Each structure stands twice: as structure tokens, then as C-alpha cells.
Amino acid sequence: DVKVTQSSRYLVKRTGEKVFLECVQDMDHENMFWYRQDPGLGLRLIYFSYDVKMKEKGDIPEGYSVSREKKERFSLILESASTNQTSMYLCASSPTGTRGEKLFFGSGTQLSVL
Amino acid sequence: AQSVTQLGSHVSVSEGALVLLRCNYSSSVPPYLFWYVQYPNQGLQLLLKYTSAATLVKGINGFEAEFKKSETSFHLTKPSAHMSDAAEYFCAVSNQAGTALIFGKGTTLSVSS
Numbered sequence: 001d002v003k004v005t006q007s008s009r010y011l012v013k014r015t016g017e018k019v020f021l022e023c024v025q026d027m028d029h030e031n032m033f034w035y036r037q038d039p040g041l042g043l044r045l046i047y048f049s050y051d052v053k054m055k056e057k058g059d060i061p062e063g064y065s066v067s068r069e070k071k072e073r074f075s076l077i078l079e080s081a082s083t084n085q086t087s088m089y090l091c092a093s094s095p096t097g098t099r100g101e102k103l104f105f106g107s108g109t110q111l112s113v114l
Numbered sequence: 115a116q117s118v119t120q121l122g123s124h125v126s127v128s129e130g131a132l133v134l135l136r137c138n139y140s141s142s143v144p145p146y147l148f149w150y151v152q153y154p155n156q157g158l159q160l161l162l163k164y165t166s167a168a169t170l171v172k173g174i175n176g177f178e179a180e181f182k183k184s185e186t187s188f189h190l191t192k193p194s195a196h197m198s199d200a201a202e203y204f205c206a207v208s209n210q211a212g213t214a215l216i217f218g219k220g221t222t223l224s225v226s227s
Contacts, residue, residue, distance in 0.1 A: 033214060040123065042204060042219035043158075050213060058214065090158070099146045099212040101165060105158040 003027070004106035006091050012112045019078040021109050023091030029104075030096040032074035034058075034066065037088040037108070049074055050096065081113045116141050118188075118205045120218035128226055133177075133192040135221050137205035140186065146208035147188045148215065149179055153201045161203070164188060175199070200225045 007022040025032065033048040035058075045058030047066040055066050063085060067075040074093075078085055091106040121136040139145055149161040162173025169181040179190045188205060202222050206215040 031213070035217070040219060042120075043206075043217035045214055045216070048214050056213070059216075099165070099208045100148060100206065100215040101146070101163055103160070103215060107157045 004091055004093050004104050006089075006106040006109045008109050009107065010110050010112075012114065013078075013081050014114055015082060017078075017081050017113075019081045019111065019113075021076040021078075021089055021091075021111070023074045023076070023093075023106060024072050025074075025091075025093040025104070026072065027093060027095075027104065028071065029093040030071070031094045032068065033092040033094075033103075034064075034074065034076045035090045035092065036060070037090055043090065046076065081111075083113050085111065086113045087111060116143075116145070116207045116209050116216050118147075118207050118216065118218040120203075120205050120221050122221055123219065124222045124224070126224040126226065127195045129197055130194050133190070133195045133199065133223065135190040135203050135205075135223065137188045137190065137218060138186050139188060139205075139207050141207055141210075143210055146212070147179075147181060148206040148208075149173065149177070149188075149190050150204045150206060150217075151201050152204065152220075158204065161190070195223075195225045197225050197227065199223060 004025045034046040035043040049055045049068045065077045089109045094103045117140045119138045147164040150158045164181045172178045205218040
């Protein structure tokens with residue numbers, strides 16, 4: 001069974017902390033994505049990566065960075081967490097050239113920044 | 115730029131009634147369109163997709179959607195709602211480069227007995 005695994009289901013951090021959200025996929029997919037989900041706002045794309053060490057900004061990249069050193073792992077980094085980054089973070093992956101038909105999501109990380 | 119608009123943040127139906135969730139899209143290229151469902155405390159899963167083949171698309175759990183270019187719509191329907199259909203539903207469109215999905219704000223479906 002295909003899997004996108006996010007390392008933490010719940011995370012509580014303090015304002016100003018550096019936060020790492022980790023995502024691992026076991027499907028050998030080229031594309032990986034980070035979205036945040038907020039009530040009433042749906043899913044918004046933060047960053048995505050279509051290859052190792054490659055990244056593209058999504059719609060709301062401010063305050064975030066990403067790292068993809070290995071094909072199976074895509075990390076989201078909050079350099080200095082703020083309360084407005086409290087959200088559900090969803091990782092996803094897909095094979096190249098599929099335009100979203102084969103997008104697989106992880107279960108999400110609920111991040112609270114206090 | 116690509117975008118989708120879901121009309122109605124919350125829809126309530128009775129068990130056995132028709133389900134209609136509305137989605138309108140904006141796209142500068144022929145769109146790829148999707149409906150995803152998120153059950154409580156679960157991840158997102160694909161319900162159905164339109165990828166320029168048949169305009170009436172059938173998905174899982176009895177859902178279907180019709181692509182109407184003239185109306186720029188991709189509404190989701192199910193003839194008879196079940197309690198288990200209660201969830202949040204998201205419409206999405208592939209971005210112009212075909213590299214990522216742009217999601218709508220979601221519609222929460224409630225089903226009462």
C-alpha cells in the first residue's frame with residue numbers, strides 16, 4: 001500500500017522556535033508538496049519540489065522554507081514560528097507528468113504555535 | 115491564473131436526498147479538475163477526476179460530476195445521501211504548468227437521519 005508519512009500528528013511549539021516538519025514517501029515519486037489547511041480557507045500550496053534539491057514556491061511561501069536532499073524526503077521549515085502559522089500541514093506526493101491524477105496525501109501534522 | 119470557487123461552505127441534506135456540491139473553475143488552459151473528500155480525522159482521498167475525456171465522470175461511493183465548459187462548472191452529485199457521506203469536500207484544478215493542484219475552500223456536507 002502506498003504511503004506518505006508525516007513524522008508527527010500533533011506538534012506544539014513556541015513563538016520564535018525553528019520548526020521542522022518531516023515527510024517521507026515510499027512510492028519513488030518525483031513530486032512532493034506541502035499544503036496548509038485552515039478552516040474556511042481550504043488547502044493552500046506552500047512549496048513543492050519536482051526533483052531532489054529542486055523547489056518551487058507555491059501561493060503562500062512567506063515564512064517557510066523547504067529541503068529535499070533525498071527523493072523520498074521533503075522537509076518544511078519554519079525559520080521562526082509565529083502564531084499565525086498555527087495550522088494543519090499536509091504533505092503529498094505524485095509521480096511526474098500526472099497533473100494531479102495520482103496525488104497521495106499524508107495524514108497531516110497539526111501544529112500549534114503558542 | 116487557475117482557481118476554483120466552491121459555492122456554499124456548508125450543505126445539509128437528509129439521508130436519501132440528492133447531494134449537490136457546486137464548483138466553478140477559472141482556467142487559462144484546458145483544465146484538469148478533481149474532487150477530493152476528507153472524512154473526520156482522516157487524510158484527503160480522491161473521489162473523481164476530469165482529464166479531458168468524458169464530460170460525465172463517475173467516482174467512488176456513488177458520486178459523479180459533470181464538466182460543463184460553457185458554465186465553467188464541475189458540480190459533484192450523488193442521487194441518495196448516506197450518513198457515511200458526511201465529510202468535507204474539496205474541488206481542485208491543476209495549475210497552468212500541470213505541476214500542482216489548486217484547491218477550493220471546501221464544502222462541509224452534513225447528513226441527517
